[in-house]
Amino acid sequence: VGALDVERIRSDFPILEREFDDQQVVYLDNAATTQTPDPVVDAMSDYYRYTNSNVHRGIHHLSQEASEAYERAHDRVAEFIGAGGREEVIFTKNTTESENLVAYSWGLNELGPGDEVVLTEMEHHASLVTWQQIANQTGADVKYIRIDEDGRLDMDHARECITDDTAILSAVHVSNTLGTVNPVAELTELAHEHDALSFIDGAQAVPNRPVDVEAIDADFYAFSGHKMAGPTGIGVLYGKQHLLEEMEPYLYGGGMIRKVTFEDSTWADLPWKFEPGTPQIAEAVGLEAAIDYLEEIGMERIQSHEEELAEYAYERLEAEGDVEIYGPEPGPDRSGLVGFNLESVHAHDLASIMNDHAVAIRAGDHCTQPLHDKLGVAASARASFYVYNTREEVDKLVAAIDDARQLFA
Numbered sequence: 001v002g003a004l005d006v007e008r009i010r011s012d013f014p015i016l017e018r019e020f021d022d023q024q025v026v027y028l029d030n031a032a033t034t035q036t037p038d039p040v041v042d043a044m045s046d047y048y049r050y051t052n053s054n055v056h057r058g059i060h061h062l063s064q065e066a067s068e069a070y071e072r073a074h075d076r077v078a079e080f081i082g083a084g085g086r087e088e089v090i091f092t093k094n095t096t097e098s099e100n101l102v103a104y105s106w107g108l109n110e111l112g113p114g115d116e117v118v119l120t121e122m123e124h125h126a127s128l129v130t131w132q133q134i135a136n137q138t139g140a141d142v143k144y145i146r147i148d149e150d151g152r153l154d155m156d157h158a159r160e161c162i163t164d165d166t167a168i169l170s171a172v173h174v175s176n177t178l179g180t181v182n183p184v185a186e187l188t189e190l191a192h193e194h195d196a197l198s199f200i201d202g203a204q205a206v207p208n209r210p211v212d213v214e215a216i217d218a219d220f221y222a223f224s225g226h227k228m229a230g231p232t233g234i235g236v237l238y239g240k241q242h243l244l245e246e247m248e249p250y251l252y253g254g255g256m257i258r259k260v261t262f263e264d265s266t267w268a269d270l271p272w273k274f275e276p277g278t279p280q281i282a283e284a285v286g287l288e289a290a291i292d293y294l295e296e297i298g299m300e301r302i303q304s305h306e307e308e309l310a311e312y313a314y315e316r317l318e319a320e321g322d323v324e325i326y327g328p329e330p331g332p333d334r335s336g337l338v339g340f341n342l343e344s345v346h347a348h349d350l351a352s353i354m355n356d357h358a359v360a361i362r363a364g365d366h367c368t369q370p371l372h373d374k375l376g377v378a379a380s381a382r383a384s385f386y387v388y389n390t391r392e393e394v395d396k397l398v399a400a401i402d403d404a405r406q407l408f409a
């Protein structure tokens, strides 16, 4: 697919010119949030400058324009992920809220004693805690598909876990801690063989690779704008239309109704039924601009770039001899991040020394505490890459690690 032009891309991100103690920042914390390119910032600024108005089609030009921009952003997202149309694209605050929407709107009404919710051991808290709590509230049981020593899902165990008692499977597409790419189409097929629903958490996948929700055949698919060069405050829940039609909203108010009387109310058409109140309009404009930006680069090109950086980082860290790397070896099963620990240095201390070198990585549990318990560590360090990162930045990461080793030797 050809290499992406990193230097030209970097010129769209002035934040990457920032210096701390005369050292240019090396931003390797993209799984936490990505940076925002000028075209996205400009699109949102221009919205506020020239189009700002409330939506739901007020009877004036500005409201018409704002409404069209907000509705069009749903169409753009549908096109980007291969959804059937705007009716299958709900705007939420983030991936976490997308998980909660289905857990409250579908889970509370459909789950009961005897039903099973199947998760994986590598789930982010957005999925794990949400479904764990809904199962507790409804008397349903939770089962976890095991991971093997390489951080891949044990698919034999998946076939054991997913049975006719399974009501829903909620699985992460790409682990934000291990980098593991899960076989989500195969998992979805397993769920469907047992008449169970499949909810795929795509927060670490949509920004980094082509995603076609209809090819995966997921019933629900969630992701966040801030992890894909877009703004915070906007996420997406994709849902198959027939399911969303059947689901009752769990957040009420204006904009999501059709008719209200003192006695009762009826609901608006999809997707508006699940979007109460004044929505995040500028963020929707920003999300559309982010999709345009990423697609101009090319999702296959982005995936290749990240996998090459992850492979280079993996090899350099492995060559250090005292770095434990979590997750699969470089290849199709590993996305653009590396989670690791340095034998002699706690992850938090390591990140602090990285920071002395203006190298921004994440250290902690990455909202996957049960996974860290399974790994036998309280915390891990994580370097995660995006379209503007370079091999030279990986070299700076490794040089800073060498410095940390000296300090703690």
Ligand SMILES: Cc1ncc(COP(=O)(O)O)c(CN[C@@H]2CONC2=O)c1O
Pocket: 031, 032, 033, 094, 095, 096, 097, 124, 126, 127, 172, 174, 175, 176, 201, 202, 203, 204, 224, 226, 235, 366, 367
């Ligand atoms: C796989 C995965 N699922 C869900 C979420 C939750 O997304 P929101 O916070 O947008 O709801 C994240 C966020 N990644 C986190 C955010 O900070 N560090 C991380 O690794 C994630 O990586």
